[in-house]
Amino acid sequence: MGGQAVSRYGRIVAELRQRIETGELAPGDRVPSTREITKQWGVAMATATKVLSELRREGLVRAVPGVGTVVAAPNRPARAARTAAAASPDGSSDRPSVQAALTLGRIVGAAVRVADTEGLAAVSMRRVAAELGVATMSLYRHVADKDDLLTRMMDTVIAEHPLPADPPAGWREAIELAARQLWGLFRRHPWLAPALSVTRPQMITSALPYSEWMLATLHAHGLDLQSAFTAHLTLLNYARGIAVNLEAEREAEAHSGLDSEEWMNTQEPALLAVLATGRFPALSRLATAGYDLDLDDLFEFGLQRLLGGIASLLDEGSAG
Template sequence: MGGQAVSRYGQIVDELRRRIESGELAPGDRVPSTREITRRWGVAMATATKVLSELRREGMVHAVPGVGTVVTAPSRPVRPARPAITARPGGSSDASSVQAALTLGRIVGAAVTVADTEGLAALSMRRVAAELQVATMSLYRHVADKDDLLMRMMDGVMAGHPLPADAPAGWREAIELAARQLWDVFRRHPWLAPALSVTRPQMITSALPYSEWMLATLHARGLDLQSAFTAHLMLFNYTRGVAVNLETEREAQAHSGLDSEEWMDTQEPALLAVLGTGRFPALSRLASAGYELDLDALFEFGLQRLLDGLAPLLDGSSAG
């Protein structure tokens, strides 16, 4: 029995590896989840989990919060950080040319790369300097400190995703466009949502057009400016609130070594024991049917319900 399980595990790994190497599953494509593997190949959950763990160990797949396990793009060679070279009087050195090429744009770009790939917790002046292969102190000629760097990172990321020049005619379409674009920025940069604050908003110049877009759209439909701005904050905080899960899930996976689906599998026996008492019949039926959390679907569902709630205010004021 054990030998069959090992053989079956190897067959599944080989098949998925072949599909990835042949390009049938391209970088970014989602691979079968543990539940899909159990259904498709008729193996136990532990075997399915072992399959994905092996593919992750080989660097062929990685987990994306709210999406699942996806094919990893071939990585570029990582150059080891080297200490900055000190030029001697009368001697030649690469140090002066490296330092001369150091710009604010390169520093911010490297910091965004670190935060995108390793998370906000990994961001430090030392880590960014290592990425650029320069001395840490050289960064302080361009940014005051880590907080200043983070502000510039947020400003740069938002500036890289401008809203279109012309808004759709309908208020709902205009708000959907802006909210979905903000969600997409959060998806591309999971560290951004927890870095932003609602109660102590940072002065991010490139984010002002987003606020202006939302405020102007809502005010044009009859809402007073106070109510329009409150509605804007509600929509922004909803989008940010869902997106915060992207970074926290990445951190949890780094600490546990399990993606969200695998972690849920470890909790399943305890959950089924509680549901077996019969006290929660609706949850029991849901557990039997299965539920896979999709943050994109969750965001879209909530966005539509919020807009449904705003519609009587906006349509009613327009009709009046």
Template sequence: MSGQAVSRYSQIVAELRRRIETGELAPGDRVPSTREITKQWGVAMATATKVLTELRRDGMVRAVPGVGTVVETPSRSVRNARPTAAPRPGGSSDASSGQAALTLGRIVAAAVTVADAEGLAAVSMRRVAADLGVATMSLYRHVADKEDLLTRMMDTVIAERPLPADPPESWREAIELAARQLWDLFRRHPWLGPALSVTRPQMIISALPYSEWMLAVLQAHGLDLQPAFTAHLMLLNYARGIAVNLETEREAEANSGLDSEEWMDTQEPALLAILATGRFPALSRLATAGYDLDLDALFEFGLQRLLDGLASLLNESPAD
């Protein structure tokens, strides 16, 4: 980079650091994307990419698949730390003491930690046992197999976000609440969407209140039981369908070393060459204007359209 580019790059990094340190950008807030940086500061894409790379290296931001780069949560590194075996009495290192302290809760928590940090593919009985400092076979005293462990993992994380005792009076507000809470669970645990099955539903006790909530709300507003359950499955699978992208993007980023924006940058020359033929004028205009994919915004847009459709079944007008 030239001296001028280096100076500009340093100014952008310093400005974004200032916004984060002063709280102008709070933990979880999106920071400007590479495209937004190029437009706002008039720098090249390579410079914008280098800015976000440095902030990630300093632990100030992190990439969230399908959402963008967000301000890091200070406690995240502690929360994602792998659990270690409980201290042995008297500092003894014998395996029997560690296994005696083993509980189902510790096993499930360790498996969730691995899945949250590295994806579901990284979870194995051997890996969980290693993180707990116990023999692999000792896990089978508490869980039948990996499928049983996965079901318990899902039950545990869904139980993190119980629904309130009483739903809002408005059917739309009640369903929005449940759907957004479910989406938040998918965002917190990217492996959860791919793990859930609609065609072969697992026995997840903590998920049953969600089904009961949806059925009760829709039946109370005039929908019969069968279409009410169909509507529930539609909304569940809609949120799950978008959430699947969270895990696949994380895997793609790990394999390629590029986040979604950086990968798109590598595809841009080929796309622009195709658009230059004039065969796709609408897409050409979109490419010129720019489009930042945000799965949160995509989820919210689709949710409102689905609820507009349900409103017609309930003989109500769609929301504005």
């Protein structure tokens, strides 16, 4: 039995590896989940989990919070500027041309790349300097400190995806468009949601058009500015509240070595033991039917409920 399980595990890994290497599964494509592997190949959940762990160890796949395990992009070649021959122990470069070419745009771009690939916790002045192959102190000629750098990072990624010049005529379509675009930003940059503050908002120039869009749209359809801004903050914090799970999940996976689905599998026996007591019949039926958490679906479900509430508020204003 043990040898058969190992052989079957090896065959599944080899088959998925081949599909990735031949391009049948391209970078970003979703690979079968542990649940799908158990059904398709008829193996135990532990074997399916081991298959994905091996593919992840080989660098062929990576977990994306709320999406699942996807094919990883090929590793980028190492930057020449980061070689030991070009830099001194403190991260400074012996080539004056590198220092002379240092710009604010290059600094912010490097910081965004680090945050996108390694998480916000990995961003430091020293880490960004190493990415660029320059001395750490040279960054301070362009940014005041890490907080200043973070604000510029947020300003940059939001500015890359501006709202359209002409909003839709209907208020609901206009609000949906802005909310989904914001959600897309959080999706592309998992660090953005936890970096944004609602209680102590940073001065992010590129974010002001979102506030203006929401205020102008809702005020034009009957809401006073106070209520319109409250509605805007509610929608913003709703999207941000779901999106903070993206960065948290990435950090949890890095520490545990398990993606969210694999981690849930480890919790299943304890949950089933509690449900077997009969105290939670509704949860038991749900567990039997199965539930796949998808953050995109969760966001869309809540967005429609919030928009329905705003519609009622607008109707009340019209009636008044």
